[in-house]
Amino acid sequence: MNVEGDRLSNLPDDLIRKILSFIDVKHAIQTSALSSRWRYIWTSMxxxxxxxxxxxxxxxxxxxxxxxxxxxxxxxxxxxxxxxxxxxxxxxxxxxxxxxxxxxxxxxxxxxxxxxxxxxxxxxxxxxxxxxxxxxxxxxxxxxxxxxxxxxxxxxxxxxxxxxxx
Structure with a gap:
């Protein structure tokens, strides 16, 4: 199966922010290591x-x-x-x-x-x-x-x- 990128990174930013809102901000920041696209998403939660x-x-x-x-x-x-x-x-x-x-x-x-x-x-x-x-x-x-x-x-x-x- 040829998949470009991961499925999470293909989600819209608003949905990723909504998902991150269910965890504390310390863990949300740690998700920035998942991909370059996620690096700054926590900053706009x-x-x-x-x-x-x-x-x-x-x-x-x-x-x-x-x-x-x-x-x-x-x-x-x-x-x-x-x-x-x-x-x-x-x-x-x-x-x-x-x-x-x-x-x-x-x-x-x-x-x-x-x-x-x-x-x-x-x-x-x-x-x-x-x-x-x-x-x-x-x-x-x-x-x-x-x-x-x-x-x-x-x-x-x-x-x-x-x-x-x-």
Whole structure:
């Protein structure tokens, strides 16, 4: 059988991006080694899934987030961001978490994120920036935490308007 190229590389870019949206961004980047055509597809994914799983230190995860965001295609809006922290009792500190959360949220809001899911698993303290409540594009927000003694702090804006839509 004479097949030019592989079947995956013959798929349309939009379909490849959709497939990649089901895995975390670290694994999506690893797919760039599959072929030269796949090299930059991850940079235009509208759905980004970040997970700190597999990072022993959250500071390494923070460096990953910091270096990844400028490599993304800034012309493409971010429709969905999923951020999952898997903290260890001895390694999850508020400052380690706050840096990637703030950078990722600032980036997502500047690229018109519509859906945001944040899960903090076994994380002791986390503080969310005020930008979480001032986004004009955000339509769906899910915050999840699974930890005894978890302290989630939200900033207190001087005015906060909650609008329910159908």
């Amino acid at each position: 509208p759905c980004i899934d970040f997970s700190s799983e597999g990072y022993y230190m959250l500071s390494n995860f923070s460096k990953f987030v910091t270096h990844l965001l400028p490599s993304r295609n800034n012309q493409i809006d971010v429709s969905s961001v999923k951020l999952t922290f898997h903290g260890n009792d001895g390694h999850a500190h508020g400052n380690d978490i706050h840096v990637p959360v703030k950078k990722l949220l600032d980036y997502a809001f500047s690229h018109n994120v519509q859906q945001l899911n944040i899960s903090c698993l076994r994380v002791k303290n986390i503080e969310f920036p005020l930008s979480l409540f001032s986004s004009q594009s955000l339509k769906h927000l899910t915050l999840t935490g699974y930890s005894h003694g978890c302290k989630t702090r939200f900033p207190r804006p001087s005015t906060l308007r909650v609008v329910a839509t159908r």
